[in-house]
Amino acid sequence: MARKSFMYSVLEAVQYEMQKDPNMIWIFELTPPVASTPGKPVINLEREFGRKRVVNTGIDEMWMAACVLGAGLAGSRAATYIPYQGNAMCFQILQNHAGKLHHMTGGQAQMPVVFVLEMTGQTPGFAGQHSDYEIDTYYAHIPGLKTVIPSNPTDAKGMMVSALRDPNPVAFLYAAGLRDMIEDVPDDPYTTPLDKAAIRSEGSDITIVGSGGGMPEVLKATEQLQKQGMKVETIDLRSLKPMDTETLVTSVQKTKRLLAVDQSYYTLGPAAEVIARVAENVDGARFKRIAFPDAPPPASPEMFLWMRPNADHIVAAAKKLAA
Amino acid sequence: MTMQSKTPSETQDREEGRGWTLPTSRRGFLAALAGAGAAISLGSKVAWANGEIGFWAKDLTNEQLIHLYTTIQRIRWFERTCVDKMLTEPGYRGYNHFYVGQEAVATGVSAALKNTGGVMEADLVYSTHRPSGHAIAKGVEVKKMAAEYEFRATGLNKGYAGEMHIADKSVGFMGADGMIGPGYVIATGSAFAIRARGSKQVVVNYGGDGTYATPHFHSALNNAALLNLPFIYVLENNLYHQYAHYSYSCPMKDIAIAAKTYGIPGVVVDGQDVIQVYNAAKQAVERARAGEGPTLIEAKTYRYYNHWGAPGAKPGELGAFGYDPLAITSFRPEREVRAWMARDPVDISRNTLIHWGVLDRAKADEIETAARAEMVEAFAWADKQPLGKPEDGLKHVFVEGTVLPRQFG
Ligand SMILES: Cc1ncc(C[n+]2csc(CCOP(=O)(O)OP(=O)(O)O)c2C)c(N)n1
Numbered sequence: 001m002a003r004k005s006f007m008y009s010v011l012e013a014v015q016y017e018m019q020k021d022p023n024m025i026w027i028f029e030l031t032p033p034v035a036s037t038p039g040k041p042v043i044n045l046e047r048e049f050g051r052k053r054v055v056n057t058g059i060d061e062m063w064m065a066a067c068v069l070g071a072g073l074a075g076s077r078a079a080t081y082i083p084y085q086g087n088a089m090c091f092q093i094l095q096n097h098a099g100k101l102h103h104m105t106g107g108q109a110q111m112p113v114v115f116v117l118e119m120t121g122q123t124p125g126f127a128g129q130h131s132d133y134e135i136d137t138y139y140a141h142i143p144g145l146k147t148v149i150p151s152n153p154t155d156a157k158g159m160m161v162s163a164l165r166d167p168n169p170v171a172f173l174y175a176a177g178l179r180d181m182i183e184d185v186p187d188d189p190y191t192t193p194l195d196k197a198a199i200r201s202e203g204s205d206i207t208i209v210g211s212g213g214g215m216p217e218v219l220k221a222t223e224q225l226q227k228q229g230m231k232v233e234t235i236d237l238r239s240l241k242p243m244d245t246e247t248l249v250t251s252v253q254k255t256k257r258l259l260a261v262d263q264s265y266y267t268l269g270p271a272a273e274v275i276a277r278v279a280e281n282v283d284g285a286r287f288k289r290i291a292f293p294d295a296p297p298p299a300s301p302e303m304f305l306w307m308r309p310n311a312d313h314i315v316a317a318a319k320k321l322a323a
Numbered sequence: 324m325t326m327q328s329k330t331p332s333e334t335q336d337r338e339e340g341r342g343w344t345l346p347t348s349r350r351g352f353l354a355a356l357a358g359a360g361a362a363i364s365l366g367s368k369v370a371w372a373n374g375e376i377g378f379w380a381k382d383l384t385n386e387q388l389i390h391l392y393t394t395i396q397r398i399r400w401f402e403r404t405c406v407d408k409m410l411t412e413p414g415y416r417g418y419n420h421f422y423v424g425q426e427a428v429a430t431g432v433s434a435a436l437k438n439t440g441g442v443m444e445a446d447l448v449y450s451t452h453r454p455s456g457h458a459i460a461k462g463v464e465v466k467k468m469a470a471e472y473e474f475r476a477t478g479l480n481k482g483y484a485g486e487m488h489i490a491d492k493s494v495g496f497m498g499a500d501g502m503i504g505p506g507y508v509i510a511t512g513s514a515f516a517i518r519a520r521g522s523k524q525v526v527v528n529y530g531g532d533g534t535y536a537t538p539h540f541h542s543a544l545n546n547a548a549l550l551n552l553p554f555i556y557v558l559e560n561n562l563y564h565q566y567a568h569y570s571y572s573c574p575m576k577d578i579a580i581a582a583k584t585y586g587i588p589g590v591v592v593d594g595q596d597v598i599q600v601y602n603a604a605k606q607a608v609e610r611a612r613a614g615e616g617p618t619l620i621e622a623k624t625y626r627y628y629n630h631w632g633a634p635g636a637k638p639g640e641l642g643a644f645g646y647d648p649l650a651i652t653s654f655r656p657e658r659e660v661r662a663w664m665a666r667d668p669v670d671i672s673r674n675t676l677i678h679w680g681v682l683d684r685a686k687a688d689e690i691e692t693a694a695r696a697e698m699v700e701a702f703a704w705a706d707k708q709p710l711g712k713p714e715d716g717l718k719h720v721f722v723e724g725t726v727l728p729r730q731f732g
Contacts, residue, residue, distance in 0.1 A: 030566060032566075056567055058535065058537075058573065060536045062538060126487065127487060128488060128501070266727075294720065297716075299484050300476075300711040302711050305713075306713030307713075313731055317732030
């Protein structure tokens with residue numbers, strides 16, 4: 001156990017899997033696979049495994065994604081870290097190939113690959129292209145592609161190990177806003193399931209569901225509401241696809257109130273899916289959702305911070321729902 | 324590194340001996356950046372215009388030549404003023420992808436363009452994530468730019484853009500682009516429209532050395548060549564794409580030779596010498612206007628500062644804007660930085676014009692002082708501009724109406 005950042009925890013998982021599997025490769029562009037934490041050796045995958053296995057490529061995310069996919073098809077495990085700016089550049093490879101090939105080939109094609117997709121999320125001031133709130137929806141919509149979105153270093157490590165060992169292509173959504181989050185994380189490798197939501201607090205008055213980069217505000221709101229006497233059940237989705245319907249339904253059967261919080265754009269975001277699944281299975285519940293408006297993120301921090309869902313918005317909506 | 328310029332003249336003005344009277348002189352700036360005063364001591368080198376190109380800027384009047392020098396100074400001081408604010412004003416919020424060191428490229432290119440008349444008449448420029456030099460050279464109003472950098476409601480884009488998305492249709496500045504890639508292909512679309520409607524406009528697209536690796540670079544050149552479009556790709560090879568040397572993304576020494584593949588001219592120019600850049604741009608523009616198709620110009624240049632800067636950096640700490648903690652794959656060696664600073668585009672243009680008798684020292688100093696004053700004033704004006712209203716973020720999503728504030732549930 002040691003205090004580790006989100007980045008360190010992810011790289012620790014990758015390092016372990018690469019040590020075990022001499023065929024595994026890692027491609028990156030501008031986020032070097034380097035991290036440190038007090039009292040532990042620095043992780044530098046490029047230095048440790050050499051440029052034959054760990055490569056810093058030119059600016060071509062399409063190639064990066066295609067490269068690991070091709071490696072997977074050829075029988076090697078592979079992973080790539082796509083920085084947020086290049087995120088959608090590789091979309092076609094994930095949508096039309098990673099998600100479909102196993103199916104289209106009648107089960108022949110295997111792609112044990114992980115696409116680490118960074119999302120900016122939290123950045124006012126950069127506008128549009130560099131602060132897309134979260135684009136989790138796009139990936140979660142792709143059939144055949146597991147899509148996970150851990151919200152803390154402990155889950156990030158466990159889910160990275162699981163993702164690397166999974167025989168399917170996995171979109172590992174990496175909320176850049178959590179990069180510096182630090183907590184105690186076990187040293188040994190362990191796995192965290194890629195299909196289970198986590199209950200962060202138990203309660204019977206209301207269910208609040210969030211995910212990824214939005215969890216810190218959801219947890220803050222939970223605390224505030226609990227101080228005011230509301231019994232809040234807070235769920236961290238962790239995996240968008242497959243989505244853990246059972247945990248959601250069980251919780252709302254108890255609370256009868258569901259507030260779904262998204263970091264992504266309102267229309268067709270994960271919150272819509274959460275509500276739909278619960279509505280199909282629970283009678284007599286009330287629903288509400290919060291999301292980033294259907295607008296590109298403006299540069300002006302005044303505008304952006306007003307539009308970004310925060311703990312105050314969540315608290316107010318929860319109270320309205322409970323009233 | 325190899326420069327494509329002709330041998331520097333030995334008969335040049337030795338400008339380094341002149342007195343520096345400005346309180347914060349350019350020399351002070353270079354010295355601060357390099358960590359010592361060696362930057363200008365090697366003897367300024369007037370890079371002679373590339374004789375093979377043949378224009379020698381002969382078509383430019385003295386007034387136009389002075390405008391080149393003035394533009395270079397304005398870009399330099401826009402950035403310096405911005406940097407000063409980042410380092411010294413705790414309340415300042417703007418960030419910048421620095422263009423200092425590359426001023427001669429945008430200046431030389433825009434001097435060959437028509438910069439008035441909006442999208443139907445002006446020559447169009449598609450910029451990058453490093454837009455300030457491209458914008459100023461194209462004629463964008465600097466005080467509105469300064470206001471935009473700090474997200475003011477009266478900024479160039481009303482606070483929606485920040486630095487990386489500034490645009491000004493009125494001068495044909497189609498905008499900065501935070502993405503590496505798509506802009507180049509989009510630019511060829513504009514060129515296609517221009518050819519179809521038969522106007523005499525041309526489209527210039529800027530991209531860094533890092534763009535060579537993108538599929539968009541190749542798509543833009545291929546389609547522009549196939550369709551014979553009035554398209555000019557100005558590749559600013561400052562040796563690095565973000566934190567990595569360009570040899571990590573391009574197997575050739577001169578990226579310009581990629582043009583051969585597409586059967587179009589590929590020209591290497593000394594990007595520190597505004598006259599060479601102008602000559603190459605002029606020739607490319609004439610080709611494009613005459614319906615002879617696209618050109619790839621590779622300008623060898625260098626940025627003095629790090630990839631980008633934002634408020635909160637401490638002067639002297641981590642070299643302020645000279646060092647980036649993420650630059651793990653390849654650091655820029657200090658010797659390399661100094662060698663390039665010794666061929667400063669400001670000095671080269673100044674010396675050239677003095678040597679040609681177009682400027683004297685007093686006049687050159689005067690231009691520099693005026694450029695500086697203009698920028699200090701522009702940023703001061705920007706500081707006093709109103710901030711955007713929060714609700715305005717819901718505007719401009721579609722041409723009509725606003726969207727709903729979904730953050731409240
Ligand atoms: C599609 C995409 N991928 C990655 C990035 C991140 N990024 C921003 S600037 C940059 C380097 C650009 O290098 P170059 O084109 O050489 O221009 P320079 O910054 O050197 O002027 C990168 C990789 C991006 N903006 N867009």
